[in-house]
Amino acid sequence: MMITLDTIDRRILSLLQTDGSLSVADLADRLGMTAPPCWRRVKRLKDQGILQRQVWIADPIALGLGTTIFATVKLATHDAQATSAFRDQVGVLPEVMECHILLGTIDVLLKIVVPDIKYYEAFFYDRLSQLPGVREVNSSVSMSEVKKSYTLPEITSPTAN
Structure with a gap:
């Protein structure tokens, strides 16, 4: 089931996929809104299963997994x-x-x-x-890693072009 997201939801997703450690206050500040409505939006995204979990990404090279x-x-x-x-x-x-x-x-x-x-x-x-x-x-x-992204692409409808 595809869930409709508005511009603010998409900005929240973009920011959190880039830095999952942002507090709700920091996130709200970057979005130009207050913390309570921002928190409600983040909670709704979690409840809908869009935001699934928060993790830290470890450097495999630093851990000897090169x-x-x-x-x-x-x-x-x-x-x-x-x-x-x-x-x-x-x-x-x-x-x-x-x-x-x-x-x-x-x-x-x-x-x-x-x-x-x-x-x-x-x-x-x-x-x-x-x-x-x-x-x-x-x-x-793999000889070298050219690109690694954790941010999902924003895809528009194929009929939008």
């Missing part, structure tokens, strides 16, 4: 039980930052963050390739 791997996975079968087993197992691997089930020739795309290639090698052989239903895994190492 290697990002994108792994594509082909599953042996596509029945509900096998797919569910794979999802359950991949969901508990802390190295897997993202898991996307795809349509097409590749079944799954994983974003994996590890300290180095040697760690990934062990992770691959001991855990990733052992997940239920995995037939084939192809891995690509």
Whole structure:
């Protein structure tokens, strides 16, 4: 269900996606409004599930996690039980930052963050390739990160152009 947002709601989302630590008072000040109506809007966005959670983004390099791997996975079968087993197992691997089930020739795309290639090698052989239903895994190492955004794009209706 698509929720209609006005200009102020969109500005709130933009500001909070850029800096989730803004207080309601700071947010209201940047929007040129008082804190109580701003707080009500933020609460409504939370209640509607648009604002889901507030997190701090850690620097992976500073934490010794400087290697990002994108792994594509082909599953042996596509029945509900096998797919569910794979999802359950991949969901508990802390190295897997993202898991996307795809349509097409590749079944799954994983974003994996590890300290180095040697760690990934062990992770691959001991855990990733052992997940239920995995037939084939192809891995690509990210050489550099060109863009990383946590702010969702503002999309207008295709008929608006």
